[in-house]
Amino acid sequence: MDSIQNEEAFIQTESVTFSYGETVPDDVLKGITMQVKKGEFVALLGHNGSGKSTMAKMYNAMLLPSGGTVYAGGMDTKDEALLYEIRRRVGLVLQNPDNQLVASVVEEDVAFGPENLGVPTEEIRRRVDNALKAVEMYEFREFAPHKLSGGQKQRIAIAGIIAMEPDCIVLDEPTAMLDPRGRTEVLRTIHRLNREKGITIVLITHYMDEAIGADRILVMDDGKILTEGSPEQVFSQVELLKQHQLDVPQSTELIYRLRGAGADLPDCVLSVEECVQALERIRPDFSGKQAESTRKGGGDHGTD
Amino acid sequence: MIRDVALGQYIPGKSGIHRMDPRVKISLTFLFIIFLFVGSNYASMGVMTVLVAGILLATGIPLRQYFKSLKAVLFVVIFTSVLNLFYGSGQVLVQWGVMQITEGGVNRAVFIALRIVCLMLLSAALTFTTSPTELTDAIERLLKPLKIFHVKVHEIAMMMTIALRFVPTLLEETDKIMSAQKARGADLESGGLMQRVKALIPILIPLFVSAFRRAYDLAMAMECRCYHGGEGRTRMKVLKAKKSDAVAVIGALLLCAGVILLNIFLPGTVR
Missing domain, CATH: 3.40.50.300 (P-loop containing nucleotide triphosphate hydrolases)
Structure with a gap:
C-alpha cells in the first residue's frame, strides 16, 4: 500500500x-x-x-x-x-x-x-x-x-x-x-x-x-x-499528433492552418461554436446571419 | 424471411396460465403429454382433447398463432396418419389390391393425429406463455436434485439462457451473410440436394467464425461482471408457487386419475 x-x-x-x-x-x-x-x-x-x-x-x-x-x-x-x-x-x-x-x-x-x-x-x-x-x-x-x-x-x-x-x-x-x-x-x-x-x-x-x-x-x-x-493542451500540439497519424478535431485544424497562414486567431479552438466565434472576431463583416448560414449550409452542399 | 421461424417464441400476456409458476407449467405439460399416450379409448382421449382445447383458450393467445405452430408438423401428422390407416385389423372398410383400410386402422390414424396435434399445441402453449428466462430458471430448479449425481445444473441452465439470447442475433447474422454471399453471386436456390447443401458451406463458415468471436467477447463481458459459476449467486426473480398453482396441480392429478379410470372401465380402442 x-x-x-x-x-x-x-x-x-x-x-x-x-x-x-x-x-x-x-x-x-x-x-x-x-x-x-x-x-x-x-x-x-x-x-x-x-x-x-x-x-x-x-x-x-x-x-x-x-x-x-x-x-x-x-x-x-x-x-x-x-x-x-x-x-x-x-x-x-x-x-x-x-x-x-x-x-x-x-x-x-x-x-x-x-x-x-x-x-x-x-x-x-x-x-x-x-x-x-x-x-x-x-x-x-x-x-x-x-x-x-x-x-x-x-x-x-x-x-x-x-x-x-x-x-x-x-x-x-x-x-x-x-x-x-x-x-x-x-x-x-x-x-x-x-x-x-x-x-x-x-x-x-x-x-x-x-x-x-x-x-x-x-x-x-x-x-x-x-x-x-487538458483537451486544449493536447490538441494544440497539432504537429505532434499529425506526425503520429492522429487527427485533431476539424475546427482545431482549421484554426491551426489559418494561424499558419498568418491569421490572428486564438491558440487552441475545440468546438465548432468556438471556431465560429473566433472567425467572427477577425472578420466582423462575416458575422451574424452569414456565418450562421455557412455553418448550417456546410452539411447540405452535397445534397442540393 | 429466416427470422419468421417461430422458435419457441414467447407471447407476453396476462392470463392465469401466463402467471402460473413455470415449474408447475413444465411439470404439468410433461404429465399431460404422457397422458395423451395413456388414453386408449375415445372417452379418455376426448377428455385430454377437451383439456388441451381448454388450456389453449385459457392462454388468451389468438388461435391463429397455434395454427402457425402446427403448420411445421402438418406433414408429419398427415404422413403418419395415412401410414397408420393401412395397419391394424378389424372390419375391412376399403379393399384396394393388397392394401386395405380397416376400422382399427382408421382408429389408429385418428389417435396418432390427435396425439401429435395435442402434443404440439401443449408445448406451444408452454413456450407461448413462459418467457425463455422463466423456462430456463424453472428447468434449473427442477433439475436441481440431479446435483447429487454431479450434473452441472447451473451451467446447463446458463448455457440455455445464452443460447436463447443469441438465437435472434445469429438468425439476423445468417440473413446478412446470405445476402452478402448472394451479392457475390452465390446461388442458394437452385440445383439438387447435394448442390444446395454445398451452397450452405459459404454461409456456415462465416457464421461459425463470428459465433466463436462472439463467444469470446461474451465470456470476457461475463468475467467483467464477476461471473464465477453458480456458487454464491443470488437471483433477482425468485420463483414462488402460489395457491392457484397448487389448485392447478390438484386439478391436473384428478383429471389424470379420471383418464386412468376411463381406460380401465371402457374398452380400449387402440392397442
Whole structure:
C-alpha cells in the first residue's frame, strides 16, 4: 500500500509493460505510468494497435501486467483474492453491444452483475431499477435486447455495470459500432454519470471529437504515452499528433492552418461554436446571419 | 424471411396460465403429454382433447398463432396418419389390391393425429406463455436434485439462457451473410440436394467464425461482471408457487386419475 503516492488517484499504473506471450516479440505496452483521479473523466486516445484496448483490460485485472504494477482503488490487480472486488469497482464496457448482453430480457441482463455478487433479491431489484433509470432505459426493462438499437444496447451494457455500483467505468471504444445518434446517446449518458454520480470515467476512443469533453486526455502511441493534458493542451500540439497519424478535431485544424497562414486567431479552438466565434472576431463583416448560414449550409452542399 | 421461424417464441400476456409458476407449467405439460399416450379409448382421449382445447383458450393467445405452430408438423401428422390407416385389423372398410383400410386402422390414424396435434399445441402453449428466462430458471430448479449425481445444473441452465439470447442475433447474422454471399453471386436456390447443401458451406463458415468471436467477447463481458459459476449467486426473480398453482396441480392429478379410470372401465380402442 505504501507505494501509492497520490491519495486522490483511483487508478494508478507504474511502468506497466505487457506482451501477449513469447511468440509475439514486441511488447504491446512499453512502460506506462499514469493515473486517473477519483471522479475524473479521462479520455484515452490512440489509433488501432496503439495498445489502448490492452490498457483497458489492465484496469480491472482482465489482463495482468508482465512488468510494473496496476492499482485500482488502492488494490494491486495481481492480488487474486481481490479479483472480484476490483472487477466490481472498476466496470468494463466493451465495444460490441451485442456480445456483452447475457439475458434475453433487459432487466435480467442488468441484474446479472449483482446476481453474481450475491446481492440479496430485493436489493437487486432496487439496483436494477436505479441503473436503468440512470441510463434512461427504464421503459425498456422488459424488452428483448435484439429489439433495441445499438445505442440503446450499449446503454443497457452500461446499466449492467452501474448495477454493480462501481467507482469507475472503463469504456473500450463504446461508440465504435454505433451510428451518430447512438454515439450521442452513449456519450451523453457517460458524461451525466460522471457529473451526477461522480463515477470516474476512462473513455477509450479513436474519435477525437469524443475526447473534447474530457477533463484530461492521454494520447497513446505504440505502447507509450505520447502526450497528456487538458483537451486544449493536447490538441494544440497539432504537429505532434499529425506526425503520429492522429487527427485533431476539424475546427482545431482549421484554426491551426489559418494561424499558419498568418491569421490572428486564438491558440487552441475545440468546438465548432468556438471556431465560429473566433472567425467572427477577425472578420466582423462575416458575422451574424452569414456565418450562421455557412455553418448550417456546410452539411447540405452535397445534397442540393 | 429466416427470422419468421417461430422458435419457441414467447407471447407476453396476462392470463392465469401466463402467471402460473413455470415449474408447475413444465411439470404439468410433461404429465399431460404422457397422458395423451395413456388414453386408449375415445372417452379418455376426448377428455385430454377437451383439456388441451381448454388450456389453449385459457392462454388468451389468438388461435391463429397455434395454427402457425402446427403448420411445421402438418406433414408429419398427415404422413403418419395415412401410414397408420393401412395397419391394424378389424372390419375391412376399403379393399384396394393388397392394401386395405380397416376400422382399427382408421382408429389408429385418428389417435396418432390427435396425439401429435395435442402434443404440439401443449408445448406451444408452454413456450407461448413462459418467457425463455422463466423456462430456463424453472428447468434449473427442477433439475436441481440431479446435483447429487454431479450434473452441472447451473451451467446447463446458463448455457440455455445464452443460447436463447443469441438465437435472434445469429438468425439476423445468417440473413446478412446470405445476402452478402448472394451479392457475390452465390446461388442458394437452385440445383439438387447435394448442390444446395454445398451452397450452405459459404454461409456456415462465416457464421461459425463470428459465433466463436462472439463467444469470446461474451465470456470476457461475463468475467467483467464477476461471473464465477453458480456458487454464491443470488437471483433477482425468485420463483414462488402460489395457491392457484397448487389448485392447478390438484386439478391436473384428478383429471389424470379420471383418464386412468376411463381406460380401465371402457374398452380400449387402440392397442
